[in-house]
Amino acid sequence: MSTTAKPVKVHQHIRRKPSDIVFDTCIYIFFGLFTLLCLFPFYYLFINTISANDAVTSGRVNFYPIGIHFQNYVALKDVADLGSSVIVTIARTIIGTALMVIVSAWAGFLVTKQKMWRRSFWYRALVITMYFNAGLIPWYMNMLMLGLTNNFLAYILPGMIAPYNIILVKTYIESIPASLEESAVIDGAGTPTVFLKIILPLSVPILATISIFGAVGNWNSFQDSLLLMSGRPDMYTLQHRLYVYLNQSSNLAALVSGSGSLSTQAAENMLNSRVIKYTVSMVTIVPILLVYPFMQRYFVKGIMLGAVKG
Amino acid sequence: METNAVPRNGRSAAAQPLSGSQIRLWIARIVITVTGLLVFFPSVNPGRITYMINNNASLFTVATSYATITNTLAYPLRRGMVEAWNFYVLMGGSAVVILGILLSCAGACMSLGNNRMKRTALKLPMIGAVGMGVGLGLIYWAYTLVNTAAQASESAMNRLQPCMPSGIYTYAALAVLIFVSSLVAYTGLPREKEEKMAMEEKFRLFLMFLPVLLLTFVFCYLPIYGWRFAFFDYKVGDTLSMSSFVGLKWFTYLFQNSATLSDLLRVMRNTLIMSGLGIATSWLPIAFAVLLAEVRSTRFQRVVQTLTTIPNFISWVLVYAIAFAIFSTDGFINSFLRNVMHVAGANTDYLASADFTWIKMLLWGTWKGLGWSAIVYIAGIAGIDQQLYEAAKVDGANRYQCIRHITIPGLMPTYMVMLLMSVAGMLSNGMEQYLVFENAINHNVIEVLDLYVYNIGIKAGLIPLSTVVGVFKSLIGVTLLFGANGISKLVRGESII
Numbered sequence: 111m112s113t114t115a116k117p118v119k120v121h122q123h124i125r126r127k128p129s130d131i132v133f134d135t136c137i138y139i140f141f142g143l144f145t146l147l148c149l150f151p152f153y154y155l156f157i158n159t160i161s162a163n164d165a166v167t168s169g170r171v172n173f174y175p176i177g178i179h180f181q182n183y184v185a186l187k188d189v190a191d192l193g194s195s196v197i198v199t200i201a202r203t204i205i206g207t208a209l210m211v212i213v214s215a216w217a218g219f220l221v222t223k224q225k226m227w228r229r230s231f232w233y234r235a236l237v238i239t240m241y242f243n244a245g246l247i248p249w250y251m252n253m254l255m256l257g258l259t260n261n262f263l264a265y266i267l268p269g270m271i272a273p274y275n276i277i278l279v280k281t282y283i284e285s286i287p288a289s290l291e292e293s294a295v296i297d298g299a300g301t302p303t304v305f306l307k308i309i310l311p312l313s314v315p316i317l318a319t320i321s322i323f324g325a326v327g328n329w330n331s332f333q334d335s336l337l338l339m340s341g342r343p344d345m346y347t348l349q350h351r352l353y354v355y356l357n358q359s360s361n362l363a364a365l366v367s368g369s370g371s372l373s374t375q376a377a378e379n380m381l382n383s384r385v386i387k388y389t390v391s392m393v394t395i396v397p398i399l400l401v402y403p404f405m406q407r408y409f410v411k412g413i414m415l416g417a418v419k420g
Numbered sequence: 421m422e423t424n425a426v427p428r429n430g431r432s433a434a435a436q437p438l439s440g441s442q443i444r445l446w447i448a449r450i451v452i453t454v455t456g457l458l459v460f461f462p463s464v465n466p467g468r469i470t471y472m473i474n475n476n477a478s479l480f481t482v483a484t485s486y487a488t489i490t491n492t493l494a495y496p497l498r499r500g501m502v503e504a505w506n507f508y509v510l511m512g513g514s515a516v517v518i519l520g521i522l523l524s525c526a527g528a529c530m531s532l533g534n535n536r537m538k539r540t541a542l543k544l545p546m547i548g549a550v551g552m553g554v555g556l557g558l559i560y561w562a563y564t565l566v567n568t569a570a571q572a573s574e575s576a577m578n579r580l581q582p583c584m585p586s587g588i589y590t591y592a593a594l595a596v597l598i599f600v601s602s603l604v605a606y607t608g609l610p611r612e613k614e615e616k617m618a619m620e621e622k623f624r625l626f627l628m629f630l631p632v633l634l635l636t637f638v639f640c641y642l643p644i645y646g647w648r649f650a651f652f653d654y655k656v657g658d659t660l661s662m663s664s665f666v667g668l669k670w671f672t673y674l675f676q677n678s679a680t681l682s683d684l685l686r687v688m689r690n691t692l693i694m695s696g697l698g699i700a701t702s703w704l705p706i707a708f709a710v711l712l713a714e715v716r717s718t719r720f721q722r723v724v725q726t727l728t729t730i731p732n733f734i735s736w737v738l739v740y741a742i743a744f745a746i747f748s749t750d751g752f753i754n755s756f757l758r759n760v761m762h763v764a765g766a767n768t769d770y771l772a773s774a775d776f777t778w779i780k781m782l783l784w785g786t787w788k789g790l791g792w793s794a795i796v797y798i799a800g801i802a803g804i805d806q807q808l809y810e811a812a813k814v815d816g817a818n819r820y821q822c823i824r825h826i827t828i829p830g831l832m833p834t835y836m837v838m839l840l841m842s843v844a845g846m847l848s849n850g851m852e853q854y855l856v857f858e859n860a861i862n863h864n865v866i867e868v869l870d871l872y873v874y875n876i877g878i879k880a881g882l883i884p885l886s887t888v889v890g891v892f893k894s895l896i897g898v899t900l901l902f903g904a905n906g907i908s909k910l911v912r913g914e915s916i917i
Binding site: 232353384406 | 755790851852883
């Protein structure tokens with residue numbers, strides 16, 4: 111079975127009947143509309159962030175930008191707590207993803223080793239955690255007990271174990287011919303050497319896939335920040351920060367730091383909190399939108415591997 | 421797949437009765453493992469030498485975080501009631517205890533090697549136990565220092581509140597146990613002629629895997645220990661003691677208190693309706709994939725597939741941001757109505773309404789997930805043998821008949837797995853979507869089980885009650901999963917997990 115979801119042509123019609131033409135047109139219209147529905151919100155957010163703010167306030171920016179300027183993005187530097195959230199989110203995305211990939215690669219490699227003592231038992235213990243968990247509150251109390259509240263490590267450590275990714279890596283490594291590894295072993299390579307020199311270079315495609323998934327997951331993380339960082343607003347993730355902004359019905363004064371550093375120009379442009387909300391949303395979405403089209407094949411590969419596994 | 425020669429059959433080896441020396445070794449290993457785990461348990465923290473130290477701090481926290489120890493002691497430290505170095509002694513002592521335990525753990529790991537290695541390995545816990553003793557001594561010294569400082573005045577006593585931590589006795593007992601069990605295991609080792617230190621490959625592989633297992637244990641299995649809160653009267657910040665043990669009080673409370681019972685029924689209704697709607701529309705991705713495959717232009721297919729999957733990769737918070745941009749009082753819909761359609765007074769806040777909430781949530785879920793869910797089926801269609809279609813054409817089948825009799829049956833196995841998984845996950849709608857869309861108006865119809873647990877547990881602080889709900893949810897969830905798996909085995913002869 112193919113591991114990529116390449117678009118396919120199911121039928122090669124020799125000639126088209128009128129009913130076919132009607133049917134085809136309907137399909138094109140349906141998909142055109144649905145695609146538009148998926149894209150328009152992002153476009154709408156974007157044009158509102160670059161339009162003149164009075165035009166936004168009066169609701170005149172609906173389909174095209176009016177009075178293009180980029181002051182809103184510049185003014186974000188004055189929005190309270192946003193900078194630290196960006197840094198925290200980038201840090202956890204990089205560190206968290208890197209460690210997750212390392213652990214998944216190592217664990218996925220080791221669970222292919224039939225010789226391991228009680229291998230299937232440990233593997234099962236690992237896989238069960240995908241289907242069973244103790245619940246939100248016990249998990250929270252556990253993190254509290256471990257001192258992982260209001261602590262950056264809370265973003266990193268629990269995410270290191272990703273059973274689903276371990277399964278993906280395992281499945282992939284099992285498809286690598288065993289002879290490669292055997293010849294290395296005959297040449298005297300130990301397990302770590304085999305892993306580093308043989309398995310790791312050959313598993314790059316699957317590792318790329320899981321790192322993309324991991325990075326998106328980390329970037330989008332919200333729940334752990336919400337639960338664990340209540341005492342450290344400076345360590346909120348970007349999503350959590352955005353959530354806080356979105357729920358602030360108050361005006362500009364509450365959102366922009368009152369330190370007096372705000373330039374008058376920025377103050378004029380940042381006329382309402384709606385624009386700030388849009389702009390922060392845009393900043394939060396853009397990395398995903400930029401990365402996604404280039405990485406799409408990795409995502410598709412990932413879900414296909416999972417589906418093959420069943 | 422076997423990557424090496426025929427594996428040694430581990431099962432038959434395990435069936436052999438353990439010899440006396442092996443049993444002694446296992447006793448030592450288990451004692452060491454238990455001690456190693458206790459490092460993370462705050463209830464047996466030997467480093468809690470004053471009541472002022474956070475009772476959620478474990479020995480590990482005491483050893484590593486000066487800030488955690490002293491954040492409630494800022495005043496006496498500033499007033500010179502107690503010297504800061506006393507707490508450095510405490511940290512040092514705790515660190516020494518932990519080092520001793522680490523050494524013991526290293527010994528326990530190495531004891532999986534051959535006899536030569538075992539002999540070396542078992543010396544480590546003995547040294548480690550002595551180290552633990554030294555560390556405990558340091559902690560005790562820190563205690564006496566703080567205690568002496570506290571005796572100086574009434575206010576110092578109130579500010580410092582020294583206490584002899586019972587954890588010291590526990591750890592001292594464990595150190596003795598480690599020492600004795602290692603010694604016993606050591607003396608029981610058969611004396612063989614000298615050999616090189618070595619370890620069987622199966623154990624080497626296991627030890628390499630051990631860190632992964634430890635992380636899994638700490639973050640996935642240790643939370644189950646948190647179920648104990650269901651049996652206690654507990655508020656965040658309390659210390660758990662047997663005096664607050666209430667048995668099954670919260671279990672009966674949940675069902676006998678009319679307020680919580682009606683809450684629970686309401687929440688279950690929301691949960692089941694939303695899951696039910698999701699299951700009822702689970703055929704949509706198939707329709708999406710089948711129709712997309714009918715599109716002639718490959719480029720159009722690609723573009724649609726790429727663009728419709730984007731919403732899947734943004735978080736629910738961002739979905740809410742989009743909902744806010746489109747549906748709020750000054751959002752797209754209203755400003756469009758006002759400025760383009762000239763409908764005066766169009767300023768409905770569609771988000772602050774409880775009408776059709778279930779349908780709205782379903783639509784948001786569909787908007788976010790449809791394109792992505794369809795990918796599995798698109799690939800499924802690509803995997804269907806083209807010869808089937810050609811044969812059908814020869815027999816005069818039109819495109820609808822091809823879809824009906826070839827494509828759909830070809831996708832059914834995948835669909836069945838997806839369907840059973842969603843039935844098994846019926847109680848877990850996740851909380852993010854409902855949390856971000858929740859407000860005072862739609863609260864009653866949007867609150868699903870996961871969100872309810874969050875609301876009563878974290879927001880309202882009713883830890884025991886929310887734990888009870890969580891326990892039920894976990895158990896029912898596992899039952900459903902095994903049920904779905906059983907059905908799958910029965911019908912398809914294949915398991916889904």
